[in-house]
Amino acid sequence: MSRTSAALEPPADAVRPVRHPDAPAPGELLGAHYEHCFGCGGGQPHGLRLEARAGEGVTLTAEFTVRPAHQGAPGLAHGGVLATALDETLGSLNWLLRKIAVTGRLETDFVRPVPVDTVLHLTAEVTAVAGRKIWSTATGRIGGPEGPVAVRADALFIEVKVEHFIDNGRPEEIRAAMNDPDQSRRARAFEVNP
Numbered sequence: 001m002s003r004t005s006a007a008l009e010p011p012a013d014a015v016r017p018v019r020h021p022d023a024p025a026p027g028e029l030l031g032a033h034y035e036h037c038f039g040c041g042g043g044q045p046h047g048l049r050l051e052a053r054a055g056e057g058v059t060l061t062a063e064f065t066v067r068p069a070h071q072g073a074p075g076l077a078h079g080g081v082l083a084t085a086l087d088e089t090l091g092s093l094n095w096l097l098r099k100i101a102v103t104g105r106l107e108t109d110f111v112r113p114v115p116v117d118t119v120l121h122l123t124a125e126v127t128a129v130a131g132r133k134i135w136s137t138a139t140g141r142i143g144g145p146e147g148p149v150a151v152r153a154d155a156l157f158i159e160v161k162v163e164h165f166i167d168n169g170r171p172e173e174i175r176a177a178m179n180d181p182d183q184s185r186r187a188r189a190f191e192v193n194p
């Protein structure tokens with residue numbers, strides 16, 4: 001299996017991540033951060049609908065069931081879809097830090113093919129933080145949570161202010177998200193930065 005590139009090695013002055021005191025309790029489902037998110041939202045017919053659950057510390061577990069719409073080769077998950085599952089899982093970790101962050105870099109190893117109807121069992125953790133930078137790693141297994149590794153990824157997320165979305169997103173979606181009646185989703189999108 002390949003190793004992380006030097007681009008994803010945290011510097012010597014990086015620190016261990018600290019779980020936010022208001023982070024969801026271990027075992028709690030995180031829920032979608034945005035109804036129309038392709039990774040976790042319920043409003044995307046072909047989306048991944050990935051379900052993430054808080055773990056201990058700054059870790060989580062997630063599950064994604066590969067559906068026919070997610071194929072690349074016949075009967076197998078598309079690699080880009082698997083990368084999306086890893087990206088979404090890693091992105092969800094930032095909620096345990098109560099930080100808004102976007103993926104700067106994502107390095108993925110595809111270790112085994114993942115057939116349609118397979119449940120991908122993901123685990124992820126934040127490994128280091130330095131300023132706005134958050135390093136994290138994720139592994140996806142098939143055949144059960146202890147099954148063989150099918151995919152893995154390392155990532156660097158960069159913390160952003162809510163203006164990142166307000167300034168760059170389309171106004172109609174931003175307005176709709178700000179008016180989302182789901183208080184928890186609204187909080188995750190717009191109220192976590194001081």
Ligand SMILES: CCCCCCCCCCCC(=O)SCCNC(=O)CCNC(=O)[C@H](O)C(C)(C)COP(=O)(O)OP(=O)(O)OC[C@H]1O[C@@H](n2cnc3c(N)ncnc32)[C@H](O)[C@@H]1OP(=O)(O)O
Pocket residue numbers: 007033034039087088091092100101102103104105131132133156158160165188189190
């Ligand atoms: C509402 C919903 C809420 C919740 C939102 C949750 C969404 C979850 C979805 C899953 C996650 C995603 O897919 S997020 C979507 C995919 N990602 C994106 O769209 C990001 C697009 N990129 C950007 O907008 C920008 O490049 C940023 C924000 C990442 C960085 O721009 P910036 O803010 O100007 O910061 P910048 O000064 O360039 O960089 C800060 C530091 O990070 C380093 N850095 C920056 N990019 C990289 C990189 N690719 N690889 C290595 N290092 C990097 C720089 O060298 C610098 O280090 P130093 O000099 O300080 O040492």
